[in-house]
Amino acid sequence: MRTNRDNNGPPPAEDNKQRILQAALREFTERGLDGARVERIAESAGVNKALLYYYYSSKENLFSSVIDEHFRMILPLIRKTLEDTSDPETALRQVAAVYAELSQRHPEFIRLLVRELAQPDSPMVVRAAETMKESGVPGQLRRLLSEGQAKGTIREFDLRQAAVSFITMNLGYFIMAPIVDRVLQIDDRKQFISERIQANVDLFLRGITT
Amino acid sequence: MRTNRDNNGPPPAEDNKQRILQAALREFTERGLDGARVERIAESAGVNKALLYYYYSSKENLFSSVIDEHFRMILPLIRKTLEDTSDPETALRQVAAVYAELSQRHPEFIRLLVRELAQPDSPMVVRAAETMKESGVPGQLRRLLSEGQAKGTIREFDLRQAAVSFITMNLGYFIMAPIVDRVLQIDDRKQFISERIQANVDLFLRGITT
DNA sequence: TCGGTTAAACTAAACGGTTAGTTAATAATA
DNA sequence: TATTATTAACTAACCGTTTAGTTTAACCGA
Structure with missing residues (x-):
């Protein structure tokens, strides 16, 4: 010992x-x-x-x-993303919040992943895809929206595309922040991020409901 | 000679x-x-x-x-983005189309830029921000939406956030394609991209109108 | 049309600093 | 004392850059 x-x-x-x-x-x-x-x-x-x-x-x-360590650190966070969610709105809020939290609590993860995205077959990218799949976020999102369609609260729409739209509009800022922040001259990032979550959920929800 | x-x-x-x-x-x-x-x-x-x-x-x-050459090549494409557009819907379609064209015609540009995004102060990132600003896309988008608000066709909304949402949801896929394609097992990319443009414009428009 | 001059285009080979990786020996620990 | 942890010193390969030179071709006076 x-x-x-x-x-x-x-x-x-x-x-x-x-x-x-x-x-x-x-x-x-x-x-x-x-x-x-x-x-x-x-x-x-x-x-x-x-x-x-x-x-x-x-x-x-x-x-x-290092990559292993990165995934080990973020896994608990994204595992709990959609644990017990039954309505689309809550789900959207949770997804947006978790991605924002991921980007703020683990900026190094995002940064490393972004660099690796330039090499599409990089092990980290492959693993990120697996992790996203296993996290169930895209699948669950589609399932909940699909249920909404059955109930008539969600309009007819390609839900695969909808899920991609919502995920990319949420992760997009964090990946492109060095550009966006410059274009808009962002000073208060914390404020801006919470506004982003609001805007994304609001826009998407209004866009997808009947 | x-x-x-x-x-x-x-x-x-x-x-x-x-x-x-x-x-x-x-x-x-x-x-x-x-x-x-x-x-x-x-x-x-x-x-x-x-x-x-x-x-x-x-x-x-x-x-x-090489970076100079990259910008030289893409400039004509993004210069003409919003030349003579007066209504929001056409503007959104044009922006979505141009970003998609940029990503498909100049994948190397995107790839190099993505790698540089991991270094927030890289000259290429700074220049990309300047170029985006000069292209007038975010500004024009906000202006057109603002006019829509005056006319009552666009609902009350933080238009800065709206513009960022639209741009990130459109560029987001192309940056994260190595992940998204794996998660969804995309086979026909061309088809998928034209569906993405449709979905983004549709979702956003429905999301932002009164 | 030739021979000579010159500048630009191009190359083989070497240089030298850097860097990932190794070794052999020492220190700490149990 | 045996095992594990740690280091100073070393090495071989790599890689950006330079050097010293050769080739190519346009130009020009006779």
Whole structure:
């Protein structure tokens, strides 16, 4: 077992492994796989470069671990997206809120994913697609809207397209924020984001109901 | 002066300069600045590596020229976006169509821009923001919707948010296509895109009118 | 039409800094 | 003492850039 002076702080051994992972997360997020420097990660973690190879056998493997870590961190958040929702409006609000929360609480995840989107077959992109599918968000959204159609509260519409519209209009801002913020000269981001959620739900709901 | 057998085709000298630029465009699009290899660009252009330095003094400068070339190519397309449009519906259709055309005719531009979006202060992102502003699309959109509000055809709504919603829902798919296509298992992309335009305009219009 | 001059276009090869990865030895821990 | 953690020093390959030179072709005087 591992000692630890008293019981605050993580065990010193695993500690360095974690510090490396966190440093790598920062470096890879900022510069991508190719732009990242192993030396810089080590420095930022306060350890010798060779230790990266002791814990993670290669730069690429470390990158892969960073991606794992990213998904591990966001999973709880998106898992609970549509747990017990039965009406479309609540569902839309929840989806919009969760995506906003994801983007605000895990901006590094978004940033890394955006970079990887430039390589359509990148493992992270494939995994993001799987995760989105497994999260059930697009499916559930369509199901709830479909039920609404049966009840006559939702109008006739291609629900697959509708779901894509709603998801892209919600995630879109966070991905394009560096452009949008410049065009509109956004100062108060927090305010702007809560307005965005409102606007998206409002617009979409009005657009899709009978 | 330069001879040229007769007068078809570009002068043989400038020819290689262009080939290098085109090869660089492909390489940088696929791998980004850091991932790109000067050797590979030269090979793909069928010239000696040193020739890149003869025409473009450095890798970074070549990258910058590639970005210039990108904007040069897309500018005519987005300039004509909202030339003589007076009603909101036509405007929305035009914006949706132009963004779709941009994404389909210049996928490399989108791809490179997406990668650069991971670095919020990248010159290409700054320039994209300027270009979008100068294109007048967000401004015109708001103006037309505002006129609609005066006439009573458009309901009360934060028009800045509305414009952002419409633009993000239209560009969003093209940026997230590698994910969306996987989640929905899109086979016929052309078909899907024309459906997307329809859906976006339809949804938004219904969402914003009184 | 030729031979010589010049500038631009182009290349093979090398240079040297950088960088991912290794090794061998030391320190800490159990 | 045996195992694990950590490091300083090292290496080989890579890669952007330069150098020193060759080839090509337009120009020009005779």
